[in-house]
Amino acid sequence: MKDKDCALCNDTGNEYFSYLFGMYVFDVTKAIEVIKATPRGTQVLSKESVEIALGWTRTNEKHVAHVDETIPGIIAFFEHDGIKGHVLIDGHHRAAKCVQLGKEFRVCVLSPEESVACISENNAPKKRKKRAKKHAS
Ligand SMILES: [Zn+2]
Secondary structure, three states: OOOOOOOOOOOOOOOEEEEOOOOEEEEHHHHHHHHHHOOOOOEEEOHHHHHHHHHHOOOOHHHHOOOOOOOOEEEEEEEEOOEEEEEEEEOHHHHHHHHHHOOOEEEEEOOHHHHHHOEOOOOOOOOOOOOOOOOOO
16 A cells, blocks of 8 residues: 555656666556556466566665555566567566565566567666655644
8 A cells, every 4th residue: 555655656657667787778658558558467476586586676665565466567578689688667666575475576567569669768767856844743
């Protein structure tokens, strides 16, 4: 459940996922729209892939408790120096929650064409600004 005091829960701006030190910036908001427009089945992400995905990113432990782990993550295809691979671009907190609960984590997979379409033209902001919090005390 969303927490009104959690900055991540309340962040409604566009979401980006930066991969390979910013060489690839995926527009996660766009990827979600692509999946909504073209519904598809989900598949279980292997434990190994979940571990790799979580190893690449930092998750906010408090926020893990707030997310709905039944919403599938998003896997994008990428090709770099002739190496083809897949990367989790959305759902890291949900994946972490599934690990905690001992559940399988399910994902939707973007096609290579859809993945390319979701690479952001503009570089994502380095760090999203956190809204100033006012304390009413
Ligand atoms: Zn949260």
